Amino acid sequence: MTDNFVEIIGLHFARNDHWVLNDVNLRIPRGKIVAIMGPSGSGKTTLLRLISAQLRPEIGKVLVNGVDVNSLARSDLYKMRSLMGMLFQSSGLFTGLSVFENVAFPLREHTKLSEDIIRNVVLMQLEAVGLRGARDLMPSELSGGMAHRVALARALVLNPQLMMYDEPFTGQDPITMGVLVKLIKHLNEVLELTSIIVSHDVAETMSIADYIYVIADSRIIGEGTPEQIANDKSPLVNQFIHGLADGPVPFHYPANKYREDLKL
Amino acid sequence: MLNKRIVELLVGLFMLIGIVAVFVLAFKVSGLSMYSSNGSFHVAAVFDNIGDLKVRAPVTIAGVRIGEVDSIAIDNSTFKAKVGMHIDKKQDKLPADTTAKILTAGLIGANYIELIPGYDESNLKDGALIIDTQPAIVLENLVGQLIYKLSGDKK
Amino acid sequence: MIGWIEKLGHAGLLFCEHVGVSGLFLLRTILRKPRVIRLFPLVVEQVYSVGVLSFVIVALSGLFIGMVLALQGYNILERFGSVEQLGQLVALSVVRELGPVIGGLLFAGRAGSSLTAEIGLMQATEQLASMEMMAVDPLWRIIAPRFWAGVISMPVLIAIFCVVAVFGSYLVGVEWLGVDAGQFWSNMQASVNFRIDIVNGIIKGFVFGIVITWIAVYQGYYATPTAAGIGRATTKTVVYGSLVVLGLDFILTSFMLGGW
Numbered sequence: 001m002t003d004n005f006v007e008i009i010g011l012h013f014a015r016n017d018h019w020v021l022n023d024v025n026l027r028i029p030r031g032k033i034v035a036i037m038g039p040s041g042s043g044k045t046t047l048l049r050l051i052s053a054q055l056r057p058e059i060g061k062v063l064v065n066g067v068d069v070n071s072l073a074r075s076d077l078y079k080m081r082s083l084m085g086m087l088f089q090s091s092g093l094f095t096g097l098s099v100f101e102n103v104a105f106p107l108r109e110h111t112k113l114s115e116d117i118i119r120n121v122v123l124m125q126l127e128a129v130g131l132r133g134a135r136d137l138m139p140s141e142l143s144g145g146m147a148h149r150v151a152l153a154r155a156l157v158l159n160p161q162l163m164m165y166d167e168p169f170t171g172q173d174p175i176t177m178g179v180l181v182k183l184i185k186h187l188n189e190v191l192e193l194t195s196i197i198v199s200h201d202v203a204e205t206m207s208i209a210d211y212i213y214v215i216a217d218s219r220i221i222g223e224g225t226p227e228q229i230a231n232d233k234s235p236l237v238n239q240f241i242h243g244l245a246d247g248p249v250p251f252h253y254p255a256n257k258y259r260e261d262l263k264l
Numbered sequence: 265m266l267n268k269r270i271v272e273l274l275v276g277l278f279m280l281i282g283i284v285a286v287f288v289l290a291f292k293v294s295g296l297s298m299y300s301s302n303g304s305f306h307v308a309a310v311f312d313n314i315g316d317l318k319v320r321a322p323v324t325i326a327g328v329r330i331g332e333v334d335s336i337a338i339d340n341s342t343f344k345a346k347v348g349m350h351i352d353k354k355q356d357k358l359p360a361d362t363t364a365k366i367l368t369a370g371l372i373g374a375n376y377i378e379l380i381p382g383y384d385e386s387n388l389k390d391g392a393l394i395i396d397t398q399p400a401i402v403l404e405n406l407v408g409q410l411i412y413k414l415s416g417d418k419k
Numbered sequence: 420m421i422g423w424i425e426k427l428g429h430a431g432l433l434f435c436e437h438v439g440v441s442g443l444f445l446l447r448t449i450l451r452k453p454r455v456i457r458l459f460p461l462v463v464e465q466v467y468s469v470g471v472l473s474f475v476i477v478a479l480s481g482l483f484i485g486m487v488l489a490l491q492g493y494n495i496l497e498r499f500g501s502v503e504q505l506g507q508l509v510a511l512s513v514v515r516e517l518g519p520v521i522g523g524l525l526f527a528g529r530a531g532s533s534l535t536a537e538i539g540l541m542q543a544t545e546q547l548a549s550m551e552m553m554a555v556d557p558l559w560r561i562i563a564p565r566f567w568a569g570v571i572s573m574p575v576l577i578a579i580f581c582v583v584a585v586f587g588s589y590l591v592g593v594e595w596l597g598v599d600a601g602q603f604w605s606n607m608q609a610s611v612n613f614r615i616d617i618v619n620g621i622i623k624g625f626v627f628g629i630v631i632t633w634i635a636v637y638q639g640y641y642a643t644p645t646a647a648g649i650g651r652a653t654t655k656t657v658v659y660g661s662l663v664v665l666g667l668d669f670i671l672t673s674f675m676l677g678g679w
Binding site: 274277278285288289290320331 | 510575576581582614
């Protein structure tokens, strides 16, 4: 039983001939909430996909619970995946199924539980996210925040040990954000989960994370507890955390001299 | 979201209609039932010239269809055409000295085989060979004969 | 000039790559552990959405084509005084060629495009990815049922098309234009051979069904997960599907007429 649920060692990943991740090293301790933050397109979602072995790294190792995920055969990989739950950015609910059926899906696929038990488990999950009354709605009838909560219930129904949240707060209204923040923290404690949050919502994430990694330009440019990160002096981290308009990431897209363009 | 039972019902209906369609095609459109191999026996005939005869051409007696041609080949010893045909089992009383002629349907139609019964007591059996035949009428030969006759008449 | 040739070569290689990927994709879909009992209800559901819902367009098209063939056919045969051959003309045209080909084109347009759009949308909204995360293989849960449904539905639709077309030509030819009913049917029956024409027509249906459905699910699965990407993928399904149907039809017809 290793102390770190997930370990990423010397990871390099490329897409379309350019390196998306370059020599990344991460440790996700058991039972903690770890945030991975960074500007858009810095490879944060890619990291999650590498952890769940939906993608393979060019160089480096991804260890989950001490096991190299890329060395697993398909059926073992699926067993490994049942230890993980993932909340996708677009919630990933199955549009043809009702809320109830969506949450019941993993149970029906992986267990042979009777209908009564399934019903109760699903209702308990929905109760935990506050949507038991919405169980017969179709995903198209849900608001974005509600869809996220249903997806959360679905991801938790098989009792994973690791939960990964891909941009859970992006585009949500303040109330929904508050709900999600509370749920993530609460569930992490109560269910003894290890959580990874990928986000660029600084305030929300810093309020619940135990440890933060900041990624930019395909590398980790800063890590630490929320206090350490907030006081980090390196310019890129500083610009990101405090939301400064100009800094190492420039305001102006590279262009010719202004006077030349205006033909003065 | 359609009720599961209705979906299954409609799918079943769909498949059923499809199968019925295949049957309709088989029997109504292609006239399948007539010549299955259980109901027929096989006979061959040798012709000097088969003209335009094709496989599946009808075989008739007195103009009534009783079978069809199923193979056409060259006999390598006599260099004549050997035509195989199957005949409806109901016609098992054909005399053994039946002859065969190749006729044309209409003026410019397709060729078919007409069987002319003989007088023999014994019957035409499965596997029999008809050698007494009349070849197809080839138009060029006919015209040639006509020209010859006309020029002959003039004299 | 050189640039052009390079682009051509590049496009050719890319095409081969796509064909390869799609071939592997198909194999992975078909060769999954065949949990037939679990698969069957999913297939039934898909036959509904792919086959049953295409029934109306196929049947109506068949009717109109049969009727038009009868009209045109009568018009021309009249000049040779052989209108009694109308039944044979329509039946052979429809069963040998028009049924499979037009059925194929309609199928590519209606069912193929809807499959591609549906699967592409599932990709874009991360439904397939979340299914993978829940350790359920979307290839057998989502793709395979749709593939088998397409393969099964297509010959059925073609048979229906042919029957309706012949019936339509009967309506126009016999009821309206006055061709003798007895001659209509008997000439048709004399010239249409079950083994050569109808069975071959149905074989064509199977082949087209496999190819069109394969293209449709492949395009959907590998579509760029954006709205524009799905639109492009749907268009590709219809275009490639139609072209392949026409091309394969030529190849199959030459085999069949050559007597296989």
